[in-house]
Amino acid sequence: MKVDKPTFDFAEISRQIDKAEGKDKPAVDKWNPEFCGDIDMHILRDGTWMYNGTPIGRPAMVNMFATVLWKEDDKYFLKTPVEKVGIKVDDVPFHFIHVESIEDGAGPSLCFISLTGDRVIASAENPIRVVTDVVSGEPSPYLTVRFGMEGLINRSVFYELVEKANEVLIEGVPHLVIQSAGEQFVLGRVD
Template sequence: MSKQGFDLGKASQAISQTGEGIPPLEKWNPDFCGDIDMRIARDGRWFYMGTPIGRQAMVNLFSRVLWLEEGRYFLKTPVEKVGIEVEDAPFLFTQLEQAEGESGPELIFVSTTGDRITAGPEQRLWVETCPQSGEPSPYLEVRFGMKGLIHRNLFYQLVEMAEPCAVDGREVLAIESCGERFILGALDD
């Protein structure tokens, strides 16, 4: 990976000047400046040049300018776009809140970077199964085509909340949020 003059401090300062919330990344078209040695591990930890980024505020700041394009992840500002490595999903959800909404129960997932995503028609929840181990990996749509991994402990909570039902002739465990049903797994496997 090349750094191409990337300065972590300058980048964080430039990002903080974009204001609060998620900036309009879809409107920015900066030049690609190369890949940097930044990685988001499957457990949600961020690394720069092999060292964990210890300041959570900086991680939260960088998470706001994450961009997925043609299967690759980038940090994107109005003036530059740099490639980074993501081991699985760039977000990790570790907390769950429940609310009652217009369409019934709502499941609100909170990531380690402070993102609050309500599962529903806009942000789908799904489970992938590892073909080698058979282990489930639950995900939630976040933004710009990116997904977040739901932490295993949180997945166990969802399973406890789930209700058995029949879908396409199979018994499955499912949960509901914002009027949508999300299947966590089959009961007859």
């Protein structure tokens, strides 16, 4: 028996989201639609969103999809009130391209801005973590966004953080540490 691939009507998805939530960020954590199958959508490590092997050229469309992104275990989905479709993500779905220093209720903070327009303050709820590749020694810095999803902090933004960091001894070893919203985040060892 042949199983049809799920269809994905971009305009209809947009109407469903608007109808369910108005123009604010959708409450995808409250939606429980049935799984409809996988579609040929792919988020590359550099933050490029692909559909059927072609980059999605409309930033507004990508931004809309980012608002309905959902993660369960290690799988990613686009979720609306009536359907859930699987997509492929190379590393993490968000890509942070800018950081600015701000003052908020928790004191001096770092606000990260993603390719999809998300603004995330590094904090206890949205920590920074850095994974160092064991072979190349290259760091990959990540920031928690929402619903267990993370974003990759791009290299130039990471270098900005390194410039602002303080050297702190941790168990007798010097590390670079950055502060935001009353929290400290380790960027890596000083070698």
